[in-house]
Amino acid sequence: MEQLTDLKAILHSKRANIYYLEKCRVMQKDGRVLYLTEAQNENQYWNIPIANTTCLLLGTGTSITQAAMRMLAQAGVLVGFCGGGGTPLLMATEIEWLTPQSEYRPTEYLQGWMSFWFDDEKRLSAAKQFQQARIRFMHRVWHKDRDLQQAGFRIDDVDIDSLLKHFSAQIESAESVTELLQCEARTTKQLYKIAVNRIGYGDFTRERDAEDLANAFLNHGNYLAYGLAATTLWVLGIPHGFAVMHGKTRRGALVFDVADLIKDTLILPWAFICAKENATEQEFRQQCLQAFTDHKALEFLFDEVKNTALTGSFES
Template sequence: MDDLSPSDLKVILHSKRANMYYLEHCRVMQKDGRVLYLTEVNKENLYFNIPIANTTVLMLGNGTSITQAAMRMLAQAGVLVGFCGGGGTPLYMACEIEWLTPQSEYRPTAYLQGWMGFWFDDDKRLAAAKSFQQARIHYLQHVWQKDRDLKSEGFDFEDKSIQSALDLFFTRTQAATSSQELLLTEAQLTKVLYKYAAHLTQNAGFKRQHEATRTVAIGKANDFLNHGNYLAYGLAACTLWVLGIPHGFAVMHGKTRRGALVFDVADLIKDALVLPWAFVCAKEDATEQAFRQQILQAFIDHKALDYLFEQVKKVALQALTEQQIDAIENDQVGDAL
């Protein structure tokens, strides 16, 4: 089979790609013009194809290796490759995935230019952070009102406790004069959501712990929250990489943290999807694999990656005219600017 060119492999937009893979105890390689992973079952070698043109992120966990030829094809297809611990967490070096991004490629500069156009202005950066907070709640409302499975578990966006917390959230967000105030307001809302989800799933006494144990349901909910959050970080990192916006230009989390913008973007979907399913799966005593499959399916069902692209592009291009934005979307960046 002839090698595919990079243009052949990038026919599917990243925002429309369906797959994010986590692999462990296998070898990733290139064979006959395809990227495969090799694993051993009952002393028999088994090969499985990875559809790289329809994949956003490849996470390599315990006991994995990858060949240079496979990395070349993944780079051509624009797939982000990262190294992590077992089950997708913790992240490599206990702090972050070391993303290997392709160097011989061209990404749009308009989104970075638009981001830089407001980022150095404190007031405009704060306004962008508030816009993200509004989008976060809009997505929460959209998911919780639409998802039948979450409704059957009792998650109701119109619940009085949720609406009361949101009224306070919107009031404080509107009045906030710094990113620290926004972070405090966000934390207060998330605390209410934790309490609400814990009550629905009979998880009395739940306390958020980032170093969770797996021996009891309380610990399992924490573990699932950590696991699901890392998957959301993967989608956020993919979004920012495709749009060419460095992870250090955060609008709400600490500007001294190199990857803080990843946290800002991931927050758009975490409360709506990761939080409720972490508690539901903990109640059902699900395995890590079952939880991961549930979260990834929820990302697909509710077009989480689409939403991240939509909101980041909206903030990045807020100062441009409709004609300029249309030109950018049609790869006419030079004429637009």
């Protein structure tokens, strides 16, 4: 029992690592979870600090032992299978999430979520609360991130400041989720234009199937954000189907709602910066993960979802 307590000592919102592994074997050895890679002359073992790990993504050419899964479950690590490079993730049918089975999961957040979710007006208020939090996060990050500022993403620039103020006013005046989604789409489209102008990227049209670097990096970065959102919701025990923005017909819609809190702030600018610098996919992924850590993105998602769940008695 002491071992189990030790493994869960670090809160998920404070954990530092998201591991993506490929072409290796994950196993348990001497009370630790390791991954084994095949070198030219000898096999090499590498330790995974599971107590400080949020989720483990297993890419192409990986296998995992039952003993390793047992230890990962004890540590509360979310394990998933994915394609090469960590994608596709969550939005594709070939993904299988293996969640640790435990009766001791929080119930207060789901109960709080249900206290408002069946009321259309209260659900709209929750959606507005999410969107305002999204703006606050952008203000906080772009105000202090010198790398983004040097690239031209300064929160006090006239066009950015005006866009966010207008978006904030539209959020408050929106009378339906559909109207709110339209306001959000227009704002993100304007942010794309601002990013293109700041970076000098050239012609750009947002298309998920396009092959240019900016679109590819946006897709990749968004998947990473979906991973953080899914982890947050799993730990708090809120099913992905109880969305406040993206509709009740999409099984993982709440993942998209939560991921939107950080996508425009962190993924969007770095996708264009890295595309302009002709970065590799791995370099872009490392930049995103570093940004998540620097700005405590996972902790922010936890705080906002918990706050919405526990203060869900919105005025109708």
